[in-house]
Amino acid sequence: MxxxxxxxxxxxxxxxxxxxxxxxxxxxxxxxxxxxxxxxxxxxxxxxxxxxxxxxxxxxxxxxxxxxxxEGRRFGVVNMIATTLFCLAVIFMCVSGPIMWWTRRGTASGTAAPRAKLPVWGNRVLLMAMTALGIFLPMFGLSLLIVLALDQLLIRRVPRLSRFFRTA
Known part of the structure; x- marks a missing residue:
């Protein structure tokens, strides 16, 4: 313009x-x-x-x-297709995430969901991927650290929170 x-x-x-x-x-x-x-x-x-x-x-x-x-002004139609697919993937995750959580939780109370079968600390590839994402996406990395700190320092040490989140 x-x-x-x-x-x-x-x-x-x-x-x-x-x-x-x-x-x-x-x-x-x-x-x-x-x-x-x-x-x-x-x-x-x-x-x-x-x-x-x-x-x-x-x-x-x-x-x-x-x-x-x-702003999507480079790479023409390829960029438009890629960003459209990305937006559709985000919408899909926003809809499917709560549905998957609800079906996994079964009869559990509170926010409880069954424990994951794949521990993060035991899988080097998953740990490296999370570390790389935390470095390249600092806000994601910060949120991971905050959740980890809350889990280790608060939720696991307060019996009522531990029962609510079923971390015991």
Whole structure:
């Protein structure tokens, strides 16, 4: 989308930005390397300054590319299909998770569910996968640590909580 930012006062310049924020058929919308910003003197119309993707720092280029990927403006139809499948998978897990929990819990009370057959500490592949996810997804890792700490320090030590969660 091309946008014009008007000058602040008598000495300012018009800023014309051809950026990546809205897709209206503009090449710069899907190819961030085509981004341009031009500053134009408000009285003479002469170009006062011009900069674009080539003038960005390495960090700014990386951020610009990542924003385009995040917004789904890269990789065309493949990206649209992949993100649609991901969204459908999340919806499926949101629906199937409580159903699976409900069917596994049987006659147990509270939030209890049968103990898992596969202990995390005994399976190196599962432990490495959880560690890798915790490193690459810090909020996931933090939530794992909080749940582990709550389980070890509170739930297992308070008899009433231990009975409720059936950890004893």
């Amino acid at each position: 091309t946008s014009v930012i008007y000058p602040d006062g008598d000495t300012g310049v018009l800023s014309v930005t051809d950026g990546q924020w809205d897709n209206n058929g503009n090449v710069a919308e899907s190819d961030v390397t085509q981004e341009q910003t031009v500053h134009v003197d408000q009285y003479s119309g002469a170009i006062a300054a011009r900069y674009g993707y080539d003038d960005y720092s390495a960090v700014a280029k990386a951020v610009s590319q990542r924003i385009a990927v995040h």
